[in-house]
Structures are given as C-alpha cells and as structure tokens.
Amino acid sequence: MSEAWLDEVRWDEHGLVPVIAQEASSGDVLMFAWMNREALARTAELGEAVYWSRSRGKLWHKGEESGHTQRVLDMRIDCDNDVVLLKVEQVGGIACHTGRHSCFFQRRMADGRWEAVEPVIKSPKDIYK
Template structure:
C-alpha cells in the first residue's frame, strides 16, 4: 500500500499529530497521545495503536508492557487534517498508566479536580517486570 495518504496530514513542526483514542461501543474517550509518520504507518499495518512517546523519544506500542493493547477498529481524520480519532477495542480494559479504564478520570467539581473512576489494577502490578 502506498503511504501517500500520510502526506494529507498536517503534522506539527516537530512532525507529530495529536491522536484521540475512543472506545468502540461505549464511545468513551480513553486517552490522548501523539503519533509521528512511522507510528501512524505502523498502526495501520499492525492494526493496533502505536504512538510516539515524547517523554521517551521513541515508538510506543500501547500495551507492550502492560498487555493492554488497543486494537484499531476505525481511523478518522478531522476536517483540518490535523487530528486523528482512533476507534479502538481496549484489550484488558485499562487504557491509563494509573490502572484506570480511561485517562480522563478526573472531573472538575466545585473548584477542584476530583478522581471519579476507580483504579482497576495497581500500576505496580501492571508495569513491574519480573527480576
């Protein structure tokens, strides 16, 4: 498959595009991340979300450590060609590194942010590697 479709995207000056991961079925927004050309092309090829980690400066296959993979069901580009929406199946039910279903677990309530979604699994259990 030609990758000319990548040229239609308006990349940021540092070669990234913002990506929203939305759960198929519920429609709930689970997370926000970034992709570069390589990670977006890999996402299409592999059928699973591959992001660009700005903090680590490398490709990040969602679930590579936790097992909580995001299987891509549909991919859309917004009207300005500068934001991607992934409709995904969240394997394992946990999208957030805090062990919650969604990264958007805080609600603004009476002048403060309050956590409203439970931790489904302790992050140390998700990310600790056996010695």
C-alpha cells in the same frame, strides 16, 4: 500500499499529529497521545495503536509492557487533516497507566477542584511487573 494518505496528514512543526483514542463499544474517550509518520504507518500495518512518546523520544507500541494493547477498528481524521481519532478495542479494559479505564478520570467539581471520580481497576504495581 501507497503512502499518499500519510502525505495528506498535516504534521505539526515537530512532525507530530495529536491522536484521540476512543473505545468503540462504550464511546468512552480513553486517552490522548501523539504520533509521528512512522507511528501512524505502523498503527495501520499492525492494526494496533503505536504512538510517539515525546518524553522518551521513541515509538511506543501501547500495551507493550502492560498487555493493554488497543486494536484499531476505525481510523478518522478531522476536517483540517491535523487530528486523528482512533476507535479501538481496549484489551484488558484499562487504558491509563494509573490502572483506570480511561485517563480522563478527574472531574471538575462544583467548587472548582479536580477530583478523581473513576476507580482504579488494577494496581499499577500489578500491571507493570
């Protein structure tokens, strides 16, 4: 398959593109991460999300340790070709390393504090054994 679609992505100065993962069934935004060209190509090949870990400086096949892979059902790019949106099936129902469904579990409350408002589904100790 042609790689023209990869050339159309407007990679940033680090060769990365921001990626939003959204659960297809619920519409919940699960997480935000980054991909480089290789990660995006691998994601399309595998049909599962493969990100670029900026902290570890390597490809990160989401779920490789936890089993919480993300099956890609739909892939979108925005009007500027510089942000990717994945609609996924979240295996295990847990996207966050804290054991929660979504990484966006802290809400800004009326008094201004950030407060965790979503439950831990599974303890990280039991996820990363």
